[in-house]
Amino acid sequence: MTANTASELPLEQTVSPTDELTVAALIGEAHKSGTPVYPIGGGTSLDYGPQPARPGIRLSMNQMNRVLDHPADDLTITVEAGMTLAQLNRHLATKRQWLPIDAPESVRATVGGIVATNACGPRRYSHGTIGDYLLGIRAIDGCGEAYAGGGRVVKNAAGYNLPRLMVGSLGTLGVITQATFMVRPLPTHSALVICDLPSFQQAECLLAALGQSRTTPMIVELLAGPALPFCPLPALPDTAASRLAVGFEGSAADVQGMANVLCDEWQALGADGLTTITRARVDSAWNWLSESPAMLQINVLPSRLVGVMEQVAWLMAASPLQAHAGNGVLRIYRPSPPAPLPSTDEGSFANLVQNTLRPIVTAAGGHLTVLATPTGVELSPAEIWGPPRPGAALMRSIQQRFDPAGILNPGRYTL
Amino acid sequence: MNRRKWWDSLHSAHPTDNFMNFSSQDNTNESGEDNLAAGIAYDQLLRCVHCGLCTSSCPTYLETGDENNGPRGRIQLIRLVADGRTDLTDRMRHHLELCLDCRACETACPSGVQYGRLIEPFRQAIEAKDTRLEKRWDIFRRGILLNLFPYADRLRYVLRPMRMLQRLGIVSAIERLGLLKLLPGRLGRLAQMLPSPTRPGPRLPKFLPAVGRKRARVAFFVGCVADAMFRPVHWATVRVLQQNGCDVFVPRGQGCCGAIHLHNGDPLGARRLADANLVAFELDRYDAILVNHGGCGAMLKEYGHHWHDGLQPHRARFADKVKDVHEFLDNLGVVPFSGRIEVSATYHDSCHLTHAQRVASAPRRLLAKIPGLDLRELPEAGICCGAGGTYNLTEPEMSDQLSRRKLDNILSTGAQVVLTANAGCLLQIQREVRQAGLGLQVMHPMELMDLSYRGEKLELKAGSEKGKMKMNVS
Amino acid sequence: MSNTELIRKLRAALKPENVLSVPSELVVYDCDAFTVERHIPLAVVFPRSAVQVAEVVRACSDHGCPVVARGAGTGLAGGCTPPPNGVVIVLTRMNKILDIRLRDAMALVEPGVLNLQLTNALSGTGYHFAPDPSSQGTATIGGNVATNAGGPHTLKYGVTVNHVAGLEVVLGDGSILQFGPVEDPAALDLARVVCGSEGTLAIVTKIWAKLTKNPQACRTIRATFASIDDASQAVSQIIAAGIVPAALELMDRGILDAVEAAFALGVPPEAAAVLIIELDGPEAGLDSLLEQVIALCRNWNPGEVLQAKTPAERELLWKCRKMAVGAVGRLSPGYMIQDGVVPRTRLPHIFRRILEIAAKHRVRIVNVAHAGDGNVHPILLLDERDRDLTARAKAASREVLEECITCGGSITAEHGVGIEKIELMEKLFAPADLRAMHRVRQAFDPASQLNPGKKYKTICQ
Incomplete structure (x- = not known):
């Protein structure tokens, strides 16, 4: 789905280091020569942010994809940043x-990239x-110096929360080489309850009742609007404005029990046309809900969501x-x-x-936020993210202290 | 060292221990035997590990957010004086005087610091050594607190004309016009506190026989203010006891428990009263000595450790016999209530009952057994209402803040009746309710139980228009 | 500008009743619940708004004197011990719950609101504020944010940082900034960086707290063991089995003595350790999960396994656990409580080492632990007047934490570094790691105005 391929970045050379020392040496050199470094994981977010203006080095992290430590009985794991989410979960599943x-695209998305972009999906609820x-x-x-933050234990108040600082920093504070995660036991069963709703108002009513x-x-x-490709769910009927999908995970008894309770609760609120999806079909539906990369993202308080969504549904049918x-x-x-995007008076995407x-x-x-700029369109940071935030000066000050020469992913973030 | 020098030392160098050798403006320079903290149990000071888990239980800390007005800070202040590291300053004295002595911090303290055994002797020492003229010639303190209040007969005599005025509706008219506030200082507050006129009823007889199967022989303690102002509560209490198979004795010669004297810096006066009680009650004749007001009960239960002389073992034995009436009935197993009382009520913990005596669940358990009663838990039930013995007279500002806080909490429950088992709390909450023009009924739990046994209905008062609005809003 | 002038300025900004400057009133602010090091502040102020906090910070900044924010002063690491010549900003008068929005599962509170006050205000709504440090009855939410406070239920629900959606803060230069509460892809997640920064990056003046739905049902049990080793083996096994209880707590015999004296919990005297295990979630699967947990405990010969049958019984169990540390006054006139954390697989090892270290230094150590998180709280009993004993306790303390580092753990899980553990930061982190932290600190507070001398040593930077 990505509009740009890596080759479209103004990259003079590509390196794929296999260890942290090499990464450090490379960045150390780049620091001296003032060469920009563009770290790339799975390449799923190359069209996020302004396109790089300065030629530089493509630093592919794909070769750094090992599990470094998996004390399974402690439910933690330390991996190299280039490991994909799918690889990680395959390993953990054992x-x-x-x-x-x-x-999105968990087969390609690396843990380093997910941290840098703060990518998320339905399970964030x-x-x-x-x-x-x-x-x-x-x-x-x-400057090419390695630093660490946090630790390998599940609770830690020593030092500042540097891991949190890195989340969503788009590689501007450092090239992530390793990450330690707390992991969870794999649930055995899941279920999805689906309800098609004639109006957004009714959706808000059910959401509030949750x-x-x-x-x-x-x-x-x-969900609203046309279905995404490869939708495993029945198509949204013409009479419905939106579709609510609520999922459960846990033991078989938990999942079935809660699905039933929810159906009862919703029926009591006057909802009809409920479908419960279980067993094999639920996995494909669930994956489909989490794997597609989006073009735009809106963040609001939950109570404001339906109102905004209704307007967007009308504008971008x-x-x-x-x-x-x-x-x-x-x-x-x-x-x-x-299809062409809806045209406005001036007709442009911007x-x-x-x-x-x-x-x-x-x-x-x-x-x-514009997560993926369409091909052939050029957007300024203000168009991608909106006006600078009140804390921008502070954030820039942090970034400059981590990257005084301004070589880490320059021009690709708000900083 | 004068203040100027103190500042210099503060800012001249890195702080060190000699820091603490500051002196106050009103220098009284004590040491050794003369130390204000000589009378306190030093081991109790050591028990405080400074964890701070007590602070939020302290009404004055909740109101001010200042450690100086919290138990941990006050203990630190006392310890500084005890260790001879500083003299008592006016500011420190103020913070210690602002303490209600409600002992909520004792309930909260996981280390079991007996805060009352620190603050009480320390404040007595402060009082005793207070040489300021205004304190010496405090007519209010000497005339009213120490010589009028503790004597039920004198108090009743003095109250008679007041009651007359009340009955004629003059007081409420004056109160409505806010004229009571014109009375000088604490006298004015005192007048505002007076309960509304009710027929006090005759004095309790020496003996009231059990109804039905006899289960216990008890002596009943009547006290001073409680008897003068709340005699109907006494009658209700003894009737409830009779219903529960108790032979109730009301020994003559008993008097005030001594708490007012003790808490106002007159431990010897308090001892005199205690010893009169010691004579009046023949311990071996009774299964228990029962009290229905938390403040008196707490004092009686502490007879054993206030004075250390030849009579101390006798006082300790006396104290062992003392039981709060709720505690006693809860242990005895209450005879089922008969009449339904269809009202909503909430129970406010009197500090001296819940914190000093640790009687909190017994009254709730008893009340829960009254058929028809909708008992609602009061937020911050264990936070002082601001009465604090005579605190409402000595620290009016803080007292008012706390009673407003209490009323807001009461209103938040939507209850029609507030129940509490202490004279001070009854007076304080009644005043607050009256001033707000609310129709809330303020009662002692025993009164409600008595109504149930007698099969009578509770008549609810209507509030003023203003008061009704306030209740609806909350 | 002289100190007198600064105080005049503060009084003008805040009204005199919100400023303490008389020495005998300042003395109670010389430490928090960590009493080993004390400094009397220059002044204590009680602002009532962010604007007032900013005014104080600016006035102090002009005067060149540092400030430290303080909530209820229940911190155990000296995080709000005044820096020399410092001004203490007490936030207890900013204690209003400004808004509760159940639809957004969020509450907006001022920093002086007590943790339990928020949960009490939510009673009946079906929501609560999840972080539940043992001091929750008195600790402020602002303090919880500063230390990134935990508590027993963090095992399942996470620590404070997981429950903060946004913050309003005052920086060292007196500027007021807001981070969140709506997630912003165009900004660094600074609200969560401020969480746990112990007042060294900013002073928090408003908190958008996330609210958590109450669990549908819960089961709480208490299991006794013949040795602390058995109990910790059971913990490791429960975690390894992939069970995430709501809470999994350990208390040893020593602390049980204090708890018994305080609350008469009724643990048999022969028990050397007790686990409190709470499971919560949907009613349906709970009993089978409980059986699984009990079966795992059975591998380690528990003495008795009792289930709390009523809410009152459950409450008593939690009261005992949460008040345990405060009850230490029954054992000793003073104590130091440590806050080490190790991988859960190393729990039996660390408890063994704690016993050895106690013997070696001739210090009595009693233990409580958020065992499910690998978070141990050895409590070293001391008497500050006995200098030799205090020195031995400090040495033992240090050795325990060094052992935690050796195990791959950390020197603090939830109490913070404060001044107490500052020496150990260089053992835990490489110089480059500390430099990275210092970059963040310098960006937030270039003039070192906010709580200097805490968290890590800045001299070496």
């Missing part, structure tokens, strides 16, 4: 464990995001919409089947973002 977070599992980190700063539900949902997704509704995260996908969507989101007290 001990009936997993890292219960989602990231119950399990949180990668930062909630990141116990420790090692990285190489802009707060008092006797169940413990793992995911709370609200050709785009599939998916909300992690319990968290106030709305993801907007490219039109499906492929105009759609700046003058149509962003005012709606800002009015709801949220943030709009």
